[in-house]
């Protein structure tokens with residue numbers, strides 16, 4: 174944009190590395206409240222005080238961010254661009270205060286204003302720019318990269334509307350738009366001078382230059398402006414502040430100039446909306462693709478803007494010489510969503526910087542790295558070539574060429590094997606040919622990783638087996654992790670203080686130290702303190718559930734929790750069938766060894782996902798029946814907490830006794846909720862799926878409530894699956910399904926839940942609900958017995974936290990860096 178502005182203004186009199194003391198903090202808070210926001214005692218409100226504090230903290234972040242940038246500019250080294258369509262950041266204020274070590278200063282400053290940090294923090298909207306695990310992983314990774322002082326920048330989209338807000342009305346999910354920017358976003362700083370132009374539509378022409386060289390030129394495109402907004406990402410008490418750059422779409426000024434000149438001034442200006450639509454809303458589908466054109470536009474918009482920005486920075490320093498580009502730059506693709514970066518980088522290098530195909534391919538295929546997140550076929554992205562043809566014509570040409578050259582390699586490896594070519598082709602043939610984005614990502618990357626040991630093994634032996642044969646060295650595993658700052662230090666301050674009292678505070682920055690807790694697992698006083706913290710946390714969660722659900726949770730009962738996106742593969746249905754089983758036991762007075770439980774569900778269903786919404790409906794109906802039955806009160810309470818999000822999880826995970834991780838084996842790539850619960854001392858009931866395997870190995874199988882089919886058995890089970898026979902052989906399941914079919918939970922809506930019953934009885938049921946039911950009930954009974962011995966349960970709880978060291982995202986990121994990125998710190 175303004176690269177041609179050669180003259181730089183001389184900025185003298187910049188703030189001298191301000192000493193940010195407690196006194197200046199209180200002064201700055203007042204300054205921002207009065208001057209930046211224009212408020213005084215007449216307009217006092219928590220919201221403006223929150224904003225003033227956010228600006229005060231941001232000042233300190235900006236100072237460190239500039240320092241970080243200058244230090245890196247002085248000594249250029251390799252950097253990573255983490256490309257993700259989702260960043261599920263949650264709230265930033267208390268995280269920043271923790272990472273900047275400002276807790277005491279802020280508390281003291283706030284005293285002068287008669288308020289406390291906790292209540293101000295609540296005024297912040299969650300930044301909900303993601304659906305679930307994948308987006309939250311990106312957020313945890315940013316925290317770890319900054320905390321490890323790695324030069325990693327996140328690139329994403331500044332959605333005007335984030336993940337929808339969920340409310341429950343008549344036991345049904347209602348979606349409400351999440352207008353999270355309405356009251357302003359104090360953390361971001363825009364950089365319009367670094368805006369980029371992104372092309373759409375138009376067509377491709379061949380031009381010959383004066384040297385006779387042939388160029389393909391993308392003409393008549395309709396361009397959209399990408400404007401960057403930077404959000405600071407503080408490392409943990411290490412003076413590093415990295416950046417998350419979010420792009421917003423805007424109309425270019427010459428938008429629809431023709432119409433403009435034809436006299437339709439107002440109409441032309443109004444049409445600017447089309448450009449701004451691109452970043453209007455996050456698609457709320459988790460683990461499934463909907464193939465909407467606007468979604469593809471979002472993907473291309475993010476990739477094109479990011480790549481243009483990074484290339485222009487490179488060219489400013491090195492000119493058009495890209496020989497060493499891959500030694501200085503990695504693009505990590507968070508799933509296939511940004512995989513269009515592969516052909517886009519080819520296009521920019523060839524069309525804008527005049528590299529040959531071979532040179533451009535060297536640069537591209539040595540700088541891209543791809544992370545796969547799923548094995549579900551319905552989640553594998555495909556786009557029709559027809560859509561590309563009209564939306565991104567030049568990109569389609571390049572994809573065809575990548576594929577042609579790739580298939581030559583396949584032919585070389587497997588001569589005459591046409592079937593292999595068909596199977597591995599980036600283009601899936603058919604009446605409407607489709608681009609297989611995962612194959613595009615693999616072909617264009619030097620690293621392909623899965624997100625848990627089992628997941629990677631299933632990828633290389635199944636979905637990507639052919640590619641693994643061709644390029645075994647390209648594939649690797651990086652088991653997911655979560656940041657112990659947000660998911661222990663910040664969300665569970667009482668437990669964090671107790672841990673620090675015992676093993677000092679080194680664990681926050683080096684989470685492998687958490688294993689030292691094992692030494693105290695026989696310490697009676699410590700066990701009692703551990704239990705007391707859990708009880709306090711359960712009281713806090715109970716207050717939230719009382720307020721949101723009007724259900725009374727009793728902290729002396731077991732808190733049994735399943736919160737995550739609602740999806741058939743995650744099997745909330747199996748859990749609610751167990752609840753119905755417990756309800757039957759109470760009704761029939763089968764109370765021997767009954768452990769009273771409060772069972773909590775939470776999670777959003779994709780708005781168009783009928784079965785997931787029906788499962789929410791069933792959970793809420795069962796909750797209603799159970800909670801209204803006085804006979805159940807001493808034994809059973811059930812709640813569905815609306816609007817599960819990061820902030821809710823910060824209250825839920827510290828208060829959980831039993832963590833439900835019960836996906837159909839082979840379906841959950843990793844899971845990260847499982848890790849947050851473990852860190853906070855929950856015991857897990859789960860299948861041997863995703864990272865559960867590694868969790869059960871770390872804590873010991875004897876301390877994990879394992880159940881269900883094993884991944885090696887699944888193919889065989891499906892081949893002979895007769896759910897009706899399974900049901901006939903299970904008195905418990907029979908009784909549960911009979912009660913469900915009788916309409917006991919849907920008195921006024923006959924047959925409402927028939928689709929759920931049918932799915933369980935379907936021999937093609939992918940989710941094996943009936944198959945795993947008895948073994949699930951048996952594992953639940955083991956949990957009941959264990960919980961009755963509270964001393965023993967608390968010991969297992971301590972062991973879980975102590976064994977959670979490897980599930981820190983610091984470990985994950987160190988491995989990305991060692992094996993894939995190879996950055997030096999700085």
Ligand SMILES: *Cc1c(COP(=O)(O)O)cnc(C)c1O
Pocket residue numbers: 304305306309736737738817818819822843844845846847849
């Ligand atoms: C951790 C987290 C998830 C992922 O949970 P899983 O149980 O791994 O699916 C989803 N949403 C939120 C808000 C989270 O914090």
